[in-house]
Amino acid sequence: MQKLIVQGGTRLRGEINLQGAKNSALPIMAASYLCGSKCVLHNCPKLTDIYAASRILNYLGCKCSFAENTVQIMPTESDCSSISEELMQEMRSSIIFLGALLGRHKKCTVSYPGGCKLGPRPIDMHLSAFRKMGVDINENFGKVICNVKKSVHGARISLTFPSVGATENIMLCAVLADGETIINNAAREPEIQDLAQFLRCCGAKIKGDGESRIVIEGVKALSGCEYTIMSDRIACATYLSAIAGAGGEAIIHKACANCIEPFVSLLDQTGCSIYTLDEGIYVRSGMRMKAIESCIRTMPHPGFPTDAQAVLMAALTKSDGTSVFEENIFDCRYRHTDALIKMGADIKVLGKTAVVQGVDRLYGAKVEATDLRGGAAMVIAGLMAEGTTEVTKICYIDRGYENIEVYLQKLGADIRRE
Numbered sequence: 001m002q003k004l005i006v007q008g009g010t011r012l013r014g015e016i017n018l019q020g021a022k023n024s025a026l027p028i029m030a031a032s033y034l035c036g037s038k039c040v041l042h043n044c045p046k047l048t049d050i051y052a053a054s055r056i057l058n059y060l061g062c063k064c065s066f067a068e069n070t071v072q073i074m075p076t077e078s079d080c081s082s083i084s085e086e087l088m089q090e091m092r093s094s095i096i097f098l099g100a101l102l103g104r105h106k107k108c109t110v111s112y113p114g115g116c117k118l119g120p121r122p123i124d125m126h127l128s129a130f131r132k133m134g135v136d137i138n139e140n141f142g143k144v145i146c147n148v149k150k151s152v153h154g155a156r157i158s159l160t161f162p163s164v165g166a167t168e169n170i171m172l173c174a175v176l177a178d179g180e181t182i183i184n185n186a187a188r189e190p191e192i193q194d195l196a197q198f199l200r201c202c203g204a205k206i207k208g209d210g211e212s213r214i215v216i217e218g219v220k221a222l223s224g225c226e227y228t229i230m231s232d233r234i235a236c237a238t239y240l241s242a243i244a245g246a247g248g249e250a251i252i253h254k255a256c257a258n259c260i261e262p263f264v265s266l267l268d269q270t271g272c273s274i275y276t277l278d279e280g281i282y283v284r285s286g287m288r289m290k291a292i293e294s295c296i297r298t299m300p301h302p303g304f305p306t307d308a309q310a311v312l313m314a315a316l317t318k319s320d321g322t323s324v325f326e327e328n329i330f331d332c333r334y335r336h337t338d339a340l341i342k343m344g345a346d347i348k349v350l351g352k353t354a355v356v357q358g359v360d361r362l363y364g365a366k367v368e369a370t371d372l373r374g375g376a377a378m379v380i381a382g383l384m385a386e387g388t389t390e391v392t393k394i395c396y397i398d399r400g401y402e403n404i405e406v407y408l409q410k411l412g413a414d415i416r417r418e
Ligand code: EPU
Pocket: 022, 023, 026, 092, 093, 116, 120, 121, 122, 123, 124, 125, 126, 127, 161, 162, 163, 164, 165, 166, 234, 306, 307, 329, 330, 331, 372, 373, 400
């Protein structure tokens, strides 16, 4: 089993090019299943979740090939319309293939998706939207069995919460459906806009992405296209947190400050200097951060992203004062705190609130990644700690960070994979 060994105490300095966004690449790969000709995706990050998506595409008969950060997806003639439980379990995003399958077939079967354990992650909103679009769905022993009597048709759908996955799934189903689909209370994350932009390049008719009301007019067919996936705003927040926590200065190229505005504005309050460049972000951090006075509440975009909660918390463990987090998206997204406490952090968790009292020192320890972002938080704490930290179960980290140790080495960190 692989682990990351981090020797703390080095200030970070250097320049990195941000990886492509996992949470854009995954739905875009699923969307390519709808296209009648080849798709070429550039800036695709090399991640285990991306390889899992390519295995699903191959299973469905497409041919995926990788060359560095470009993936080519050749369309399939196969009428395979189910995905094995084993493949579905590999990641949460496997569920996005349901919308794509419904775009092409009158019946399909999938099972419930896997993914990081962040608390209950139901798919009720996805399924109720598909039902509105004319899909008959039976849930049986963990399987989701779908049949379409006449055709998948457009519908007016009001989401009870702006779910990212449900919005993407409905978009994938609606682009080839008969008539118009309106999604009210849609998710507004930048990755939704990236998916919509890709689909438009393939010939889809979509308006309103990035806003709460998305309107999709179904078309008869989509063709493949060549597309560059946006940069990963959460990886950006992670490396910014590492630099803020460990101290130092760096330029993150290809970063979009607007996409993580709520994160950047909080980091600004900690005393870090942040400047937006043409295509990147410069950050400089002194010896000690200030705590953040206002409560850090995770919210759907454009609020503070839940995916950046753990990494910012790690950076704040050694700040001056007390910071308070409120996690509003997932029920169980503080699992990293035990490891941070083991390393000397002072964190009290009560329900959805975590209170972080800054300490003078963190100490290296043996810790186990609990999930993707929680694992990254442990690496950051390791960079800030005295002594050596060993992070195991890094398969979680590899789901979302392209060689995290190589990026951090470029910033001068003492970290290696064993
Ligand atoms: N929810 C429901 N019913 C549904 C769908 C969602 O109750 O049918 C609830 C979830 O249980 C959760 C909340 O709604 O409490 C938000 O879930 P959402 O559907 O928005 O999240 P997701 O699509 O499963 C994506 C990202 C996550 C990110 C969330 C929130 C991908 C592949 N995953 O998940 O990313 O945390 O949106 O922004 O896009 C990560 O990258 O580490 C990660 C977990």
